[in-house]
Amino acid sequence: MTVTELYESVWDGVQLSAGYILDPNKRIYYAFLVTSVVLAFGVFRTSKIKGSFLHYIFNPRVWWGDSPKVDYAFLIFNGLVKVIAIAPMLVLGLYLSFYTKEFLLSKLGYPELQISSFWIVFFYTSTLFVVKDLSSYVVHWLFHKVPWLWKFHKVHHSATVLNPITQYRIHPFELIVNNLKGLFVFGVVTGCFDYLSNGQFSVFSILGVNVFGFVFMALGANLRHSHVKLEYPSWMESWVISPLQHQVHHSDNPDHYDSNLGSVLSIWDRVFGTLIKSREVTKIKFGLGKKENPRYRGFWQNLFP
Ligand SMILES: [Zn+2]
Ligand SMILES: [Zn+2]
Numbered sequence: 526m527t528v529t530e531l532y533e534s535v536w537d538g539v540q541l542s543a544g545y546i547l548d549p550n551k552r553i554y555y556a557f558l559v560t561s562v563v564l565a566f567g568v569f570r571t572s573k574i575k576g577s578f579l580h581y582i583f584n585p586r587v588w589w590g591d592s593p594k595v596d597y598a599f600l601i602f603n604g605l606v607k608v609i610a611i612a613p614m615l616v617l618g619l620y621l622s623f624y625t626k627e628f629l630l631s632k633l634g635y636p637e638l639q640i641s642s643f644w645i646v647f648f649y650t651s652t653l654f655v656v657k658d659l660s661s662y663v664v665h666w667l668f669h670k671v672p673w674l675w676k677f678h679k680v681h682h683s684a685t686v687l688n689p690i691t692q693y694r695i696h697p698f699e700l701i702v703n704n705l706k707g708l709f710v711f712g713v714v715t716g717c718f719d720y721l722s723n724g725q726f727s728v729f730s731i732l733g734v735n736v737f738g739f740v741f742m743a744l745g746a747n748l749r750h751s752h753v754k755l756e757y758p759s760w761m762e763s764w765v766i767s768p769l770q771h772q773v774h775h776s777d778n779p780d781h782y783d784s785n786l787g788s789v790l791s792i793w794d795r796v797f798g799t800l801i802k803s804r805e806v807t808k809i810k811f812g813l814g815k816k817e818n819p820r821y822r823g824f825w826q827n828l829f830p
Contacts, residue, residue, distance in 0.1 A: 534608050542604035542693075549739070552746050553689055561689070561747040568753050587752060591822060592685045598824040599680075600693040603700055610697075611704050618708040618715070625716020636721055649718040653711070654737040654789075660710050661703075661788040666797070668699060669783045676830050682775060683821030684750075685812040691750035696827070741765070741789045756803035766791045769803040777814040781806070 545551040546558075562582065569578050587593065640648075668678035677696040684691045695703070748755045749771035757767040766787045774785040784801040787794045794800035812818050821827050 535605055537604075537608045539601060539604055541607055542600050552692060552742050554742070557742045557747055558689070560743050561745050561751075564745040564748060564755055565751070565753045568755050572754065582753070584752075587686050587688050590686055592683075593688055593690065595822075595824050595827055596684065596688065596690040596694040599695065599827070600690055602824075602828075603693055603695065603697060606697045606700060610701060614704065614708065617705075618711045621709065621712025622716035622719060625713050626719045629717065629720040633720075636723060638721055638723065640721070645718065645722045649714070649722075650736060652718070653714045656714055657707065657710050658788050658790050659793060660706055662786055662793040662797075664703065664706050665786045665788070666783075666799075669786065679813060679817070679821060679830060680827045683813050683818065683827060684775070685818060687750040687752065687772065687775060687811055689747040689750050694827075696830070737789070754803075759802055759804060762791060762802045763795055763800075764791060765789060766794075767803060769806075770801065772809055772811070773801050773803070773806050775811045776806070776809045777812045778810070781809075 545553050546555050548554055549556070565582055566578060569581050574581055665678075668674045677698050680696040680699070681691075681694055684694055744757075744765075745755050745768055748768035749766075751768065752772075754769045754772070755767060756762070756769040757765065761767070762770060766785055766789065770785045770791065773781050776782075781801060784799050785791070785794055786799055791800055813821060821830065
C-alpha cells in the first residue's frame with residue numbers, strides 16, 4: 526500500500542465514522558441523540574442532581590478525560606479497519622444467503638408456501654432481529670468467559686467513564702469477529718427467507734431501517750454508555766436491557782461481572798441466569814478495577830493488550 530492509498534483509506538475511515546451521525550441505522554444518529562438528551566433531562570429532574578443540566582450532560586470529565594480520548598481514537602482507527610478489512614468481506618453475506626437458498630432448493634425442492642409480502646417482511650425482520658440478538662449474546666458471553674478472548678474484550682471494559690462513543694471502543698479483532706458473526710446470521714436467515722419467499726425477495730430491499738432497532742435506539746440506547754442512570758420499569762427490564770443495566774455490565778464490582786450480556790433483549794440473560802436489574806444495584810464504578818485499569822490506559826496499551 527502506497528502512502529497516498531493509506532491516506533485515502535484513513536480519510537475514508539474518518540468520513541465513515543463521522544457519517545454515523547446522519548445514518549438512522551446508527552445509534553449516534555442525530556435524532557437518537559436528541560431523544561437521549563430528552564430522556565437524560567427526565568432523569569436529571571427526577572434524581573434531584575445538583576448543578577445545571579448542561580454541566581450534568583457536558584461534564585468535561587466525561588467528554589475530554591483520558592478514557593474518552595481512547596474511545597475517540599478507537600472510533601477513528603476502527604473506521605479505517607472497516608474500510609480496509611471489513612468492507613471487502615460484506616459480499617460474504619450475499620454469497621452465504623445465495624448458497625443457503627440453493628442448498629434448501631436442492632434438498633427440499635420448491636416451497637409450497639403462499640405468504641403475502643407483508644408477512645414475509647414481518648417474519649424476516651423479526652427473525653433476523655431475534656437471531657442476531659441471540660448470537661450477540663453468545664459471542665459476548667464467549668468474549669467474557671474464554672480467557673484469551675477476554676483479553677481483547679477488556680478494551681471495552683477498561684473505559685473508566687462512559688459516553689456514547691464508548692460503544693465504538695472495541696478491539697479491531699472483536700470488531701472483525703462481530704462482523705463475521707453478523708454476516709453469518711444475515712446470510713443464513715436471508716437465504717432461508719429468500720427460499721421461502723418464492724421470488725418475492727425484492728420487497729426486502731425497502732427495509733431501510735430495522736423497526737425493532739429503531740424503537741430500541743429511540744428509547745435512549747445512547748445512554749447505555751453514559752453516567753445517566755436511566756432505568757426501565759422492572760417488568761420491562763425482564764425483556765429489554767435498560768441503559769442502567771448495561772452500566773451494571775461495566776461495573777468494576779466482582780458481584781456484577783459477566784452480567785447483562787445481552788445486546789437489546791434481556792431474555793437471554795434471564796434464561797442463562799446472568800440478569801441483574803437496576804433496582805438490585807446502588808452504586809456503580811466503571812472499569813476493570815484498581816489493579817487492571819493502569820494496564821489499559823492509553824490507546825496503544827489497549828490495542829496491544
Ligand atoms: Zn462485556
Ligand atoms: Zn458497553
